[in-house]
Amino acid sequence: MARHEIGDEQFDAGFHGDLIRPDDPDYDDARAVWNGIIDKRPGLIAQCAGAADVISAVDFARENGVLVAVRGGGHNVAGTAVCDDGLVIDLSEMTGVRVDPETRTAWVQAGATWADLDHETQAFGLATPGGVVSDTGIAGLTLGGGIGHLRCKYGLSCDNLRSVDLVTAEGEYLTASADENEDLFWGLRGGGGNFGIVTGFEFELHPVGPDVATCLVFYPGDRLTEVLRAYQEFVANAPDEISTLVFAGELPDEELFPSEWVNERKFAIMGCYAGPADEGEPQLKPLREFADPIADFSGTMPYVEFQQLLDEDYPDGMRYYWKSLYLDRLSNMAIDRIAYWARAAPSPLSTVDVWQLGGAITDVGIEESAFAGRHAPFLLGVEANWENPETDDANVEWVRDCLDDMRQFSDGSVYLNFPGFHEEDDEMLRTTFGPAYERLVALKDEYDPENVFRLNQNIKPTA
Secondary structure, three states, X not given: OOOOOOOOHHHHHHOOOEEEOOOOOOHHHHHOOOOOOOOOOOOEEEEOOOHHHHHHXXXXXXXXXXXXXXXXXXXXXXXXXXXXXXXXXXXXXXXXXXXXXXXXXXXXXXXXXXXXXXXXXXXXXXXXXXXXXOOOEHHHHHHOOOOOOOHHHHOOOHHHEEEEEEEOOOOOEEEEEOOOOHHHHHHHOOOOXXXXXXXXXXXXXXXXXXXXXXXXXXXXXXXHHHHHHHHHHXXXXXXXXEEEEEEEEOOOOOOOOOHHHOOXXXXXXXXXXXXXXXXXXXXXXXXXXXXXXXXXXXXXXXXXXXXXXOHHHXXXXXXXXXXXXXXXXXXXXXXXXXXXXXXXOOOOOOEEXXXXXXXXXXXXXXXXXXXXXXXXXXXXXEXXXXXXXXXXXXXXXXXXXXXXXXXXXXXXXXXXXOXXXXXXXXXXXXXXXXXXXXXXXXXXXXXOOOOOOOOOOOOXXXX
């Protein structure tokens, strides 16, 4: 099949959504994803109207040997939502959300974002654990695990799945849950998007909000090592209702900080209390007293507003390269190296992040889901965020050098949603999943032996 000539009359006629080709006026907008460093030119973008369109697109791609990328929210840092020359099966128009407040469940189409889901669930004072940027798609984040502001109390996004609807590589439509296609359900809960295209998610909901107690306090960068030592003692004894993260960098923002601090190194502690706000404020107060703050925006606010606080820091079209490691502990040496790499970032927009884990995350065993990071007390995220294409190499190199150094404090396993560009997938996935890796291979052999769905955190089939 020639470059950029994808489709046939039968496929076009039976497709109810929009089919966008390279000569269409909205092609460039349709192929753009959140990460501005990604510049792929697919031969066809199939914007699906529903599950029937997804089945048609999968059947067409399989029968014609066409490379497939799957787009949900388009927010994956690796840019896996698009590909060169092939077919993008685009779910971004499938954004429906249906909430049942009696059973505390929500059914969500795979193109929805966390903002879409939060808007509907908060009408009933309910939520399910999501990400920390509301523009993120629910599909990719959930299939990779899903670490968000409610994690220590209510677990990961994938822990709150009751069922999924999925289209297999053979075009079969099925449901996976604890009672139906149980092995597949195990693999989809943290094993990535290897095994099919999920078109709908059913989530368990919890009472959250509408207002929550929050912490967002900024400290001088030269106090990072001492505060991290106090921070690790705090989280070791904190109730599960508290989930926090620390991010360190220059964090320039003329609207947030006094002029003398805008271009200086600083760090923030951010988190919330998943319980009554009046109980949460005193519980979070120690996080605000580790040193003299530069600025303190802590307080009670609507949960939806807190979920959106970081959105403006990660705009569409900026350049991103993120990687991660699970840390065995926050030793004094690890803290010193975190401070070093935060100072070494070539971009003032980049950060080194420490995510508190534990709590409800540890309540789910490896036999219950494929998610592989439950053993770790902390996650290290290294985020290169920059604007100038001429500095691409320097920013990517900083992340890789930092990870190479920090592996001395880790078993080498990673969080799948911060994957770089999947340049080390095979070794990385074997290390991360450990003994569960072969079980994931068996699932791949069963549901996608030809590796149709390979533009992801790819578990390769045996063949």
